[in-house]
Amino acid sequence: MAERQGAPGFGETGREYKRQAAMSKSLEQTALKNAKADKDQKTMVTSYGLKGSENSQPDEEFKGLIAACEADDRRAMIKVAKAFHTGDGLPPSRDKNWGKALYWLEKAVRTRYEVDESSSPLDDPxxxxxxxxxxxxxxxxxxxxxxxxxxxxxxxxxxxxxxxxxxxxxxxxxxxxxxxxxxxxxxxxxxxx
The missing domain is CATH 1.20.58 (Methane Monooxygenase Hydroxylase; Chain G, domain 1)
Known part of the structure; x- marks a missing residue:
């Protein structure tokens, strides 16, 4: 049987959106797990009196989001853009920057849904x-x-x-x-x- 191209057919939409949501959640969990592993490694280094900081964790999570953005994760781009716009979710080492918010919004619009299938058009059109x-x-x-x-x-x-x-x-x-x-x-x- 030939593989279908394009949007899901009637009756398949619910399954498709659930699949997309699960993929997005999986990507986000992976990014957070990687950021946590980095934090654990820095905490271990700090406990031995070497370099590192207890306050680096929020910055590491944000760096994980930026890495996801650079890997064309549209949802991450939108989160980062909103963080730079409102300041909510920004680590203490970063300030609001609407120029950066604009950059990630533009990139999210260009990415649309072709590259990042985990974003649903219903999320952020x-x-x-x-x-x-x-x-x-x-x-x-x-x-x-x-x-x-x-x-x-x-x-x-x-x-x-x-x-x-x-x-x-x-x-x-x-x-x-x-x-x-x-x-x-x-x-x-x-x-x-």
Whole structure:
């Protein structure tokens, strides 16, 4: 029997999403297990009076997430992006950096679902990730300059992606935010004149 290509058929969707969730959980557990093994090794070195620190563990876990990102794990990219955006989940040695958040969001959008099959389109659709990028540009923040024009363009793209995904409510919301960004930009231009 020939192997099927493409999306799962009717009735297979539930099994497919469960399979994807299990794969993602397995990847996350492996990354955490590797980070814990590294921490145990550093703790052992510390107990013998050599180098290492009790506080290195959160940084090691975060480094494990970064390694997963570099291995095209879309879910890890989104976690890291959100951590750099909000500061939640960042180790003490790192600061919020919206430029880095933007980098990982862009990479997650480019990765989509072709490379990382463990991510379900229901988890973090590209339209939401692009809208998140637009929001970052709209206000600017640590490590990222405000760019209302780019924000308007990205909200428009988010609306188009939401329309393609049959997410009318999101498409309408992003379209409205795009118009607001363009209005803000036009007001700023008029003030300069």
């Amino acid at each position: 590209c339209c939401k990730l692009v809208a998140m990028q637009a929001s970052l540009y709209y206000t600017g923040g640590p490590g990222l300059a405000k760019d209302v024009k780019k924000s308007g363009e990205l909200f428009k793209l988010a609306a188009e992606l939401a329309t393609k995904d049959n997410r009318g409510d999101l498409a309408s919301e992003y379209s409205k935010q795009s118009k607001e960004a363009w209005q803000t930009l036009n007001k700023a231009v008029k003030k300069r004149k």
